[in-house]
Amino acid sequence: MDILKFSKEHEKFRERLAGFLAKEVTPFMDQWEKDRIVPKSIWKKAGRAGFLCPSVSKEYGGLGGDFLYSVIVSEEFSRIVHSGLAASLHSDVVVPYIESFGSEEQKKKYLPGCVSGDIITAIAMTEPDAGSDLAGMKTTAVGQGDQVVINGSKTFISNGINCDLVVLAAIDPAITDKHQAVSLYLVEDKTPGFKRGRHLDKMGWNSQDTAELFFSDCHIPKANRLGEAGSGFIQLVMKLQQERLVCAMGAVFAAERIMEFANEYCKKTMVKEKPLNRFQAVQFAIVEMTTDVKLGRTFVEKLCADHMEGENIVIETSMAKYWTTDMVNRVAERCMDLFGESAVLESNIMARIKRDARVMSIFAGTNEIMKGIAAKFMGM
């Protein structure tokens, strides 16, 4: 029995997306990996074709779809092993802040562009000295008449180079309680005082642009604050559940792809005159890994269903994020062992999958942070 009920509409969307990716993304992936970025034009193409922000309501140009569309997008991108055009990050992590907390004016101004791909978004939380400890952020936002002046630096920002709009977390230095001091702001590209730093070189996700962002006396209108002053921390906490669920989904889908590759490889590769998958140790490894992947799939689908019902699943989501992202790394590495020396070469897709997977147990809150959150909400 399926936990998630996909309708005919969903399946049509999936088919169209798969066709789009095969034509517009897959052929260019190797080049984009070398370029360390995707062209902005592919965001526009994806937006125009209706694959960005499917959850945004129709009055702002979206599909008004449910979370299952997000599941489909994540699944189809995992199927082609692509991370550069970070549709899930844009649609399911960043834009929801505007959808949920934006004023009518902000929504009218930005959401249609987010849907069409004319506005690529990034979320800027992490700082050089504030990663896991979000409350330790030092970027300040100080009111000055009808403006807000921002100073500080952010790092490891995905879409950092391509972004047209940044959802920025900053503190009001006048407020001593750190949790009351954070607000979220919308900062547009080309605002004076907003500069990019280095385009960072990473282990994987090479077609994904990750950068430092600098704000130096960057003036934005006060109207660019999201929601009430000081509500940033609550807003982040409210939205991080979905972000972490999206990560868990991505991990399970990636692990499923890995097992497909592994099954294929072990079937066709002959060692000592028999296929690899006729060796007992290989069979056990594949059975064990497939079990892990299926456990992950069941857990994550159940959480998606609960999430769609609006349930509070912060404990389970934290557990799922840590377990699935550890699992995909375990599986990727173990498959490299099965693949023998061929896994040394980047021409073998397993090498890139492993490099890409490694960040999952770090981003969106490290797995140590996940366990800390779960412990706290379990009353310990």
Next chain:
Amino acid sequence: MFELNRSQKEIQNAARQFAKGEFDSHLALELEESREFPKKIWQKAAGLGFVGIQLPEEYSGGGLGLVEACLIAENFCRVDSTFGMALTLAGAGSEAVARFADAGLKQTILPKICEGELLSGIAFSETDYGLDLSSINTIAKPAGDTILINGKKTHVANLGTNGIYLVLCKTELNQAPPEESLSMVLVKGDQRGMSIEDSGRKFGANMTASATITFDNVTVPGSNLVGKNGKGWSQAGKLLDELKILTAAQALGTAQGALDRALGHVKQREQFNRKLGRFQITRHKIALMATKVELARLITFQAADMFDKGMADSTYISMAKMVSARTAVEVADEAIQLFGGYGYMKESQVERFFRDAKVAELCFGGLTAMKDMIGEAVIGKI
């Protein structure tokens, strides 16, 4: 228990100082990106005696043992795993020349290796999957004073046309088992009929490129046969013993280097108003990492010491290779995690240590091959 003597401690220290002085971290990122061998540093290392330390003195070698070679490998990799791996394997295969070849061949090859003028590598594997001595199909036929070679080798270090390759071939063409039908032949990369096809970027260890080499009627002098015809199987086994111990030492250094970096980070980085190193979870992670490194050190140097004393034990060596490489992968992986987002960035170095560690684990017999060998030996005939 095995202990280092004074001169070994001096070598250890000298290797460490040399690496610290030469292995620039920016250069490491550049060379790994452009997949370039650190030629100048290799020549300098050779000038100081770090290359071929285990080769005989009469051929410009250091005349010392594998323990000393391991100390260099460990400390090079501890300072930088990618430089370390490239330099440690710059003369791979020359050990077999020293051990099995006749004096003429030794004289032609070994001084050049030790003096940093010639790179050598082994050409054993023939499939994408990797090494399997029982299915060698590259044929070397004696033709008068020459040997004619035909076949294809995979996962060979790409030394270009200037390098020399130790090629494991089938020389007895009757139905003899591989134990009696293989031979080692040295082939210079510029021979006619050789085509070297680069295999592209690797997961790690990118200062040494990989290639597939095709031999199409390649002719070499008969004197290029290393040792006796038909003895290739046991010679390859002995050479692999040596290379596995060296790989264990590289992995040990890689693990130690990742641990050093992680330690530096957790002592200095503060989150939640505390140094990371004050959290119990961090302490337990570091405790496990440090314990694993010590275990890897014990088994690696025990294996090297036994080898030097003429008591080389292939099973024990496989255990050392497996344990040390696994340690490097696990310790470097945990180091990435302790570094957080920064660990995923190339500038943190630990992600590169991890990738290099995984390559060490996959080469010269991966986990599966090691377990197969150890299991077979421990269980014995039943």
